[in-house]
Amino acid sequence: MIAAGVIAAGVIAALAVLGWLFIAPSAQVFGRYPYKRVQPERVVAITFDDGPNEPYTSEIADFLDRRGVRGTFFQVGVCVERHPETTDRLLAAGHVVGNHSMTHRFGTYLKPGAFRREIDETQVILRRHLGRTPALVRTPWLWRQPVLLRMLRRRGLEPVSGVFGHPLEVFHRDGAAQARRAVARTRPGSILIFHDGFDGRGGRRDQTVKAVKLTVDGLLARGYRFVTVDELLGVPAYAERP
Numbered sequence: 718m719i720a721a722g723v724i725a726a727g728v729i730a731a732l733a734v735l736g737w738l739f740i741a742p743s744a745q746v747f748g749r750y751p752y753k754r755v756q757p758e759r760v761v762a763i764t765f766d767d768g769p770n771e772p773y774t775s776e777i778a779d780f781l782d783r784r785g786v787r788g789t790f791f792q793v794g795v796c797v798e799r800h801p802e803t804t805d806r807l808l809a810a811g812h813v814v815g816n817h818s819m820t821h822r823f824g825t826y827l828k829p830g831a832f833r834r835e836i837d838e839t840q841v842i843l844r845r846h847l848g849r850t851p852a853l854v855r856t857p858w859l860w861r862q863p864v865l866l867r868m869l870r871r872r873g874l875e876p877v878s879g880v881f882g883h884p885l886e887v888f889h890r891d892g893a894a895q896a897r898r899a900v901a902r903t904r905p906g907s908i909l910i911f912h913d914g915f916d917g918r919g920g921r922r923d924q925t926v927k928a929v930k931l932t933v934d935g936l937l938a939r940g941y942r943f944v945t946v947d948e949l950l951g952v953p954a955y956a957e958r959p
């Protein structure tokens with residue numbers, strides 16, 4: 718009985734370590750996947766995954782524009798096809814757009830070549846709208862493994878991790894609570910992650926909109942300056958050649 722308990726505990730611990738290697742925002746064991754840039758200056762990058770998803774993406778963009786803040790949006794190919802005018806508008810307003818896969822389905826990590834196609838198809842769609850080729854990518858659920866990171870780098874794509882504004886954000890945790898945690902967790906050089914959609918499936922995001930407003934104003938009041946991810950990391954946002 719005790720032996721069975723020890724084995725179960727061992728299995729759980731092994732799974733936890735494995736899970737950490739593959740999806741923890743700060744894990745770098747399989748290769749560079751930056752989640753911050755430590756520095757003395759109070760700068761922060763705010764990022765959004767899983768959009769575009771209306772009206773929430775535009776509500777966030779309207780607010781950021783009013784505050785003179787530029788964000789980085791990791792977009793899902795099928796969502797861009799659903800709301801192409803939103804992606805166009807983000808680019809025109811000076812925000813940066815990166816690749817967050819075509820369909821945001823976990824199964825694409827399990828079939829050989831499937832995730833590569835997800836990335837490539839999304840690059841084609843984004844290139845059509847942006848007139849340039851994204852150089853930033855965030856894999857769904859921040860999943861990483863050596864072969865996947867090598868595939869991204871061969872394509873000139875920089876994977877970008879970050880810290881979650883709030884771990885329960887996708888379940889519509891109250892926006893004010895999300896913002897309190899996001900502000901408290903921010904350090905000079907942080908990359909904050911919010912979601913303007915849910916796993917590329919759209920969904921209500923009004924609490925995220927509220928959280929973003931409170932987080933941005935809270936950080937501005939603390940003397941933070943917002944930059945895009947490429948500016949923070951000192952890497953290009955787009956490939957030199959279209």
Ligand SMILES: [Zn+2]
Pocket residue numbers: 766767817821856857858916917
């Ligand atoms: Zn995502």
